[in-house]
Amino acid sequence: MNKQIIVTASVLGALAVIAGAFGAHALRSSLPPKQLEVWQTAVQYQFYHVFALLFLSTFSRFKNNTIISIYYLFTFGIVLFSGSLYLISCRGLFGMPGLAALGPVTPIGGLLFIIGWILLALSAIRNK
Template sequence: MNKTILLTGTGFALLAVILGAFGSHGLRELLDARSLSAYETGVEYQMYHALFLIILGGTDFLGDKHKKAVFYLVTFGILLFSFSLYILAIAKAMNVDLGALGIITPIGGTLLLLGWLLLAIRIFRQYA
Protein backbone atom coordinates (compact mmCIF):
# COMPACT_ATOMS: atom_id res chain seq x y z
CA MET A 1 0.00 0.00 0.00
CA ASN A 2 2.86 2.41 0.78
CA LYS A 3 4.15 2.16 -2.79
CA THR A 4 0.71 3.04 -4.16
CA ILE A 5 0.37 6.00 -1.80
CA LEU A 6 3.88 7.25 -2.62
CA LEU A 7 3.35 6.93 -6.37
CA THR A 8 -0.04 8.60 -6.18
CA GLY A 9 1.41 11.46 -4.14
CA THR A 10 4.34 11.98 -6.50
CA GLY A 11 2.01 11.77 -9.50
CA PHE A 12 -0.28 14.42 -8.04
CA ALA A 13 2.75 16.60 -7.20
CA LEU A 14 4.13 16.32 -10.73
CA LEU A 15 0.73 17.12 -12.18
CA ALA A 16 0.38 20.12 -9.85
CA VAL A 17 3.65 21.56 -11.17
CA ILE A 18 2.52 21.00 -14.77
CA LEU A 19 -0.94 22.46 -14.17
CA GLY A 20 0.52 25.38 -12.22
CA ALA A 21 2.87 26.22 -15.08
CA PHE A 22 0.01 25.87 -17.57
CA GLY A 23 -2.14 28.20 -15.48
CA SER A 24 0.63 30.73 -15.05
CA HIS A 25 1.77 30.78 -18.66
CA GLY A 26 -1.15 29.50 -20.71
CA LEU A 27 -4.24 30.70 -18.89
CA ARG A 28 -3.18 34.05 -17.42
CA GLU A 29 -4.42 35.95 -20.48
CA LEU A 30 -7.57 33.86 -20.90
CA LEU A 31 -9.01 33.81 -17.38
CA ASP A 32 -10.42 36.66 -15.36
CA ALA A 33 -8.87 37.29 -11.94
CA ARG A 34 -11.52 35.28 -10.07
CA SER A 35 -11.21 32.22 -12.32
CA LEU A 36 -7.42 32.35 -12.23
CA SER A 37 -7.52 32.56 -8.44
CA ALA A 38 -9.81 29.52 -8.27
CA TYR A 39 -7.50 27.62 -10.63
CA GLU A 40 -4.46 28.52 -8.52
CA THR A 41 -6.31 27.40 -5.37
CA GLY A 42 -6.84 24.02 -7.02
CA VAL A 43 -3.12 23.75 -7.79
CA GLU A 44 -2.13 24.76 -4.25
CA TYR A 45 -4.46 22.30 -2.56
CA GLN A 46 -3.42 19.56 -4.94
CA MET A 47 0.25 20.13 -4.10
CA TYR A 48 -0.38 20.34 -0.35
CA HIS A 49 -2.26 17.07 -0.40
CA ALA A 50 0.22 15.41 -2.75
CA LEU A 51 2.93 16.14 -0.19
CA PHE A 52 0.60 14.85 2.52
CA LEU A 53 0.26 11.56 0.60
CA ILE A 54 4.02 11.29 0.19
CA ILE A 55 4.51 11.74 3.93
CA LEU A 56 1.66 9.31 4.67
CA GLY A 57 3.16 6.68 2.38
CA GLY A 58 6.56 7.05 4.02
CA THR A 59 5.35 6.49 7.57
CA ASP A 60 4.38 3.42 9.54
CA PHE A 61 2.59 4.89 12.54
CA LEU A 62 -0.86 4.20 11.06
CA GLY A 63 -2.25 0.74 10.56
CA ASP A 64 -2.91 -0.35 6.98
CA LYS A 65 -6.69 -0.13 7.34
CA HIS A 66 -6.62 3.49 8.50
CA LYS A 67 -3.82 4.47 6.15
CA LYS A 68 -5.86 3.13 3.24
CA ALA A 69 -8.94 5.06 4.40
CA VAL A 70 -6.97 8.33 4.66
CA PHE A 71 -5.42 7.64 1.25
CA TYR A 72 -8.81 7.16 -0.43
CA LEU A 73 -10.37 10.19 1.24
CA VAL A 74 -7.48 12.45 0.21
CA THR A 75 -7.18 11.02 -3.31
CA PHE A 76 -10.87 11.43 -4.09
CA GLY A 77 -10.84 14.79 -2.33
CA ILE A 78 -8.07 16.03 -4.64
CA LEU A 79 -9.87 14.72 -7.70
CA LEU A 80 -13.19 16.32 -6.79
CA PHE A 81 -11.90 19.56 -5.24
CA SER A 82 -8.94 20.56 -7.41
CA PHE A 83 -10.09 19.11 -10.71
CA SER A 84 -13.55 20.67 -10.42
CA LEU A 85 -11.85 24.04 -9.94
CA TYR A 86 -9.71 23.48 -13.04
CA ILE A 87 -12.69 22.46 -15.14
CA LEU A 88 -14.86 25.33 -13.92
CA ALA A 89 -12.15 27.92 -14.58
CA ILE A 90 -11.34 26.66 -18.06
CA ALA A 91 -15.02 26.24 -18.96
CA LYS A 92 -15.69 29.85 -18.00
CA ALA A 93 -12.85 30.99 -20.26
CA MET A 94 -14.46 29.01 -23.09
CA ASN A 95 -17.89 30.54 -22.33
CA VAL A 96 -19.27 27.15 -21.33
CA ASP A 97 -21.62 27.18 -18.36
CA LEU A 98 -20.77 24.31 -16.04
CA GLY A 99 -21.95 26.10 -12.92
CA ALA A 100 -23.84 23.01 -11.78
CA LEU A 101 -20.47 21.26 -11.48
CA GLY A 102 -19.69 23.68 -8.64
CA ILE A 103 -21.46 21.38 -6.16
CA ILE A 104 -18.61 18.88 -6.58
CA THR A 105 -15.99 21.27 -5.18
CA PRO A 106 -17.29 21.33 -1.59
CA ILE A 107 -17.77 17.56 -1.66
CA GLY A 108 -14.08 17.23 -2.52
CA GLY A 109 -13.18 19.69 0.22
CA THR A 110 -15.21 17.68 2.70
CA LEU A 111 -13.34 14.51 1.71
CA LEU A 112 -10.02 16.30 2.28
CA LEU A 113 -11.20 17.45 5.70
CA LEU A 114 -12.33 13.92 6.57
CA GLY A 115 -8.90 12.57 5.59
CA TRP A 116 -7.21 15.00 7.97
CA LEU A 117 -9.79 14.32 10.68
CA LEU A 118 -9.32 10.56 10.44
CA LEU A 119 -5.56 11.03 10.68
CA ALA A 120 -5.97 13.25 13.76
CA ILE A 121 -8.30 10.74 15.43
CA ARG A 122 -5.92 7.86 14.79
CA ILE A 123 -2.93 9.84 16.11
CA PHE A 124 -4.89 10.87 19.21
CA ARG A 125 -5.99 7.30 19.93
CA GLN A 126 -2.55 5.86 19.32
CA TYR A 127 -0.67 8.33 21.49
CA ALA A 128 -3.31 9.09 24.16
Protein backbone atom coordinates (compact mmCIF):
# COMPACT_ATOMS: atom_id res chain seq x y z
CA MET A 1 0.00 0.00 0.00
CA ASN A 2 1.20 3.49 -0.78
CA LYS A 3 0.93 5.59 2.37
CA GLN A 4 0.94 8.96 0.57
CA ILE A 5 -1.91 7.96 -1.72
CA ILE A 6 -3.95 6.54 1.17
CA VAL A 7 -3.45 9.67 3.29
CA THR A 8 -4.43 11.91 0.36
CA ALA A 9 -7.50 9.78 -0.37
CA SER A 10 -8.47 9.80 3.30
CA VAL A 11 -8.28 13.58 3.59
CA LEU A 12 -10.13 14.13 0.32
CA GLY A 13 -12.70 11.49 1.36
CA ALA A 14 -13.33 13.21 4.69
CA LEU A 15 -13.70 16.54 2.87
CA ALA A 16 -16.19 14.93 0.47
CA VAL A 17 -18.30 13.71 3.37
CA ILE A 18 -18.18 17.17 4.95
CA ALA A 19 -19.06 18.82 1.62
CA GLY A 20 -21.93 16.39 1.05
CA ALA A 21 -23.35 16.96 4.51
CA PHE A 22 -22.87 20.72 4.21
CA GLY A 23 -24.74 20.71 0.90
CA ALA A 24 -27.56 18.55 2.22
CA HIS A 25 -28.08 20.51 5.41
CA ALA A 26 -26.63 24.01 5.32
CA LEU A 27 -26.93 24.85 1.63
CA ARG A 28 -30.30 23.24 0.89
CA SER A 29 -32.20 26.35 1.99
CA SER A 30 -29.61 28.81 0.65
CA LEU A 31 -28.98 27.63 -2.90
CA PRO A 32 -31.39 27.33 -5.80
CA PRO A 33 -31.92 23.70 -6.92
CA LYS A 34 -29.71 24.12 -10.00
CA GLN A 35 -26.76 25.35 -7.91
CA LEU A 36 -27.33 22.61 -5.34
CA GLU A 37 -27.18 20.10 -8.20
CA VAL A 38 -23.81 21.54 -9.24
CA TRP A 39 -22.61 21.16 -5.63
CA GLN A 40 -23.74 17.52 -5.56
CA THR A 41 -21.95 16.82 -8.85
CA ALA A 42 -18.74 18.11 -7.28
CA VAL A 43 -19.25 15.82 -4.28
CA GLN A 44 -19.96 12.80 -6.49
CA TYR A 45 -16.88 13.23 -8.67
CA GLN A 46 -14.73 13.83 -5.61
CA PHE A 47 -15.93 10.56 -4.11
CA TYR A 48 -15.45 8.64 -7.36
CA HIS A 49 -11.85 9.72 -7.56
CA VAL A 50 -11.18 9.17 -3.86
CA PHE A 51 -12.15 5.53 -4.48
CA ALA A 52 -9.92 5.53 -7.57
CA LEU A 53 -7.02 6.80 -5.44
CA LEU A 54 -7.63 4.05 -2.87
CA PHE A 55 -7.60 1.50 -5.68
CA LEU A 56 -4.40 3.04 -7.02
CA SER A 57 -2.77 2.70 -3.59
CA THR A 58 -2.90 -1.09 -3.98
CA PHE A 59 -0.33 -0.84 -6.77
CA SER A 60 2.43 0.28 -4.42
CA ARG A 61 4.59 -2.66 -5.42
CA PHE A 62 4.99 -1.06 -8.84
CA LYS A 63 6.20 2.36 -7.53
CA ASN A 64 6.72 3.64 -11.03
CA ASN A 65 6.32 7.04 -12.62
CA THR A 66 3.01 6.10 -14.23
CA ILE A 67 1.36 5.33 -10.88
CA ILE A 68 2.74 8.56 -9.43
CA SER A 69 1.46 10.48 -12.47
CA ILE A 70 -2.01 8.95 -12.09
CA TYR A 71 -1.99 9.92 -8.41
CA TYR A 72 -1.26 13.55 -9.28
CA LEU A 73 -3.75 13.59 -12.16
CA PHE A 74 -6.59 12.33 -9.95
CA THR A 75 -5.64 14.60 -7.04
CA PHE A 76 -5.34 17.77 -9.10
CA GLY A 77 -8.42 16.72 -11.07
CA ILE A 78 -10.38 16.71 -7.81
CA VAL A 79 -9.02 20.12 -6.84
CA LEU A 80 -9.77 21.70 -10.22
CA PHE A 81 -13.01 19.91 -11.14
CA SER A 82 -14.76 19.63 -7.79
CA GLY A 83 -13.13 22.72 -6.31
CA SER A 84 -14.27 24.94 -9.17
CA LEU A 85 -17.79 23.50 -9.01
CA TYR A 86 -17.99 24.15 -5.26
CA LEU A 87 -17.00 27.77 -5.79
CA ILE A 88 -19.23 28.27 -8.83
CA SER A 89 -22.27 26.85 -7.05
CA CYS A 90 -21.80 29.24 -4.10
CA ARG A 91 -20.96 32.38 -6.05
CA GLY A 92 -24.34 33.90 -5.12
CA LEU A 93 -23.78 33.23 -1.43
CA PHE A 94 -20.36 34.84 -1.55
CA GLY A 95 -21.72 37.81 -3.48
CA MET A 96 -19.05 37.13 -6.08
CA PRO A 97 -20.67 36.60 -9.48
CA GLY A 98 -17.16 36.79 -10.95
CA LEU A 99 -16.55 33.25 -9.73
CA ALA A 100 -18.47 32.12 -12.81
CA ALA A 101 -15.19 32.85 -14.62
CA LEU A 102 -13.90 29.62 -13.06
CA GLY A 103 -16.10 27.72 -15.51
CA PRO A 104 -13.20 26.91 -17.86
CA VAL A 105 -11.24 25.38 -14.95
CA THR A 106 -13.82 22.61 -14.49
CA PRO A 107 -13.16 20.87 -17.84
CA ILE A 108 -9.41 21.05 -17.20
CA GLY A 109 -10.01 19.02 -14.03
CA GLY A 110 -12.19 16.65 -16.05
CA LEU A 111 -9.40 16.28 -18.61
CA LEU A 112 -6.98 15.37 -15.82
CA PHE A 113 -9.43 12.67 -14.70
CA ILE A 114 -9.68 11.29 -18.24
CA ILE A 115 -5.90 11.23 -18.72
CA GLY A 116 -5.52 9.50 -15.35
CA TRP A 117 -8.01 6.80 -16.29
CA ILE A 118 -6.33 6.26 -19.68
CA LEU A 119 -2.91 5.95 -18.01
CA LEU A 120 -4.38 3.47 -15.53
CA ALA A 121 -5.69 1.35 -18.41
CA LEU A 122 -2.35 1.53 -20.21
CA SER A 123 -0.55 0.51 -17.01
CA ALA A 124 -2.78 -2.53 -16.71
CA ILE A 125 -2.22 -3.46 -20.35
CA ARG A 126 1.57 -3.13 -20.02
CA ASN A 127 1.77 -5.05 -16.75
CA LYS A 128 2.75 -8.68 -17.19
